[in-house]
Amino acid sequence: MEHTFDENQPIYLQIMQRICASILRGEYRPGDKLPGVIDAAMHFKVNHNTIQRVYQELIRQGIAVTKRGEGTFVTTDAGVLDDLHRSMRATLLENFFLQMRQLGYSDDEILEAIRSYLQQT
Amino acid sequence: MEHTFDENQPIYLQIMQRICASILRGEYRPGDKLPGVIDAAMHFKVNHNTIQRVYQELIRQGIAVTKRGEGTFVTTDAGVLDDLHRSMRATLLENFFLQMRQLGYSDDEILEAIRSYLQQT
Amino acid sequence: MEHTFDENQPIYLQIMQRICASILRGEYRPGDKLPGVIDAAMHFKVNHNTIQRVYQELIRQGIAVTKRGEGTFVTTDAGVLDDLHRSMRATLLENFFLQMRQLGYSDDEILEAIRSYLQQT
């Protein structure tokens, strides 16, 4: 299954989201080394500058740290990762409900839609 | 309540989604006239060309039709609106589940998260 | 058979072309009265101002003349109509050849295309 990018959102944000998800899923654990810029660039099939931008942003948010000459590592600060988890989860839920409500769905109808989606899959 | 725009997605798409939602909610009914470009531009606080782009796209997708010199109108073709509804709903659900699963949630945990979100609000 | 308008060319020009063609086909003869603005507007399903514009342009080009309070009439000057005919015919042929050649067709291939079009219809 090929992963493609959404034309309508900056690629670096989409990659960042996916890396964050990987971290939160435990694929990368606190203190783990993230792939090198070049490797990641090949993996995601983007220019290495784009990965640079991603790592830069991860660092800015305290999710990753760099050790000069060694690479980029997932933070060992559990609090940051916890916050990240909560914030991503909250954003996801909020956006989902906001948009479903904008479509005119009541809370009950949303629950119903969720259930029928789960069955259908 | 002030509505602001998401930095990470083109404004014209966000406005388009909101207008589509308005139509699907029944705020604009089939055959209704949509606000003029100038009015809409003032309402959304964007340049009139941005609204132009939105209407142009609505027309291209068959959601709206234009009568020269009169205005832009919601299509009377119920099928198109039905498709639109289904497609928006499906996309919303798919994206939500995809991202929750990427965060490591099982289907049961997603249901749980939804329920607790509903209670908390 | 419903006649619709080409979105990409001013309506008044399209109507003008059709009226000129009617004249050249002999549907309206030199000296004949053209339909009143209101009638023509209903017939072509456009605003009467659009017809005004058409007649104004026909007059400017000497194809029609107005008699105050009586209406608009096809010119009795055969020379003007002759010129009109030649010019429309020449423009049509030139444009057709120009565009076929732009598509890469040689003169022989154009003749071939014409013949196969006639047989196919």
Next chain:
Amino acid sequence: MEHTFDENQPIYLQIMQRICASILRGEYRPGDKLPGVIDAAMHFKVNHNTIQRVYQELIRQGIAVTKRGEGTFVTTDAGVLDDLHRSMRATLLENFFLQMRQLGYSDDEILEAIRSYLQQT
């Protein structure tokens, strides 16, 4: 030879047609890079946004694809180009015959006009 624009049709459509013709003539081959928006804007002596519009439409119709940061490229899908060719050719022929017939020409007279046009040139 200076190429000018027809007042009565949007410039972006005229440019689009010319680019399509160039592609179909083989001046740009499948996979070839089209000129950058700035270059094309200078070449056609229009604003770069007008070229944007053109490329956007080419992309929407599947005639071109865009690689972010690299440029716009002719599709490698031969089917699309084939359809384009057929559709442009058909439209040209249809319009030509329609208008000649509107002028009162029979099919034989049209063929005659074509022949005399070819000799005269």
Next chain:
DNA sequence: GTGGTCTAGACCACC
């Protein structure tokens, strides 16, 4: 007044 096209110039994401 309404939509449609065009220009000029700016900023951003990506390579």
Next chain:
DNA sequence: GTGGTCTAGACCACA
């Protein structure tokens, strides 16, 4: 440098 989005302001065709 390349495409994509946005703004500001202008002019036109149509009702």
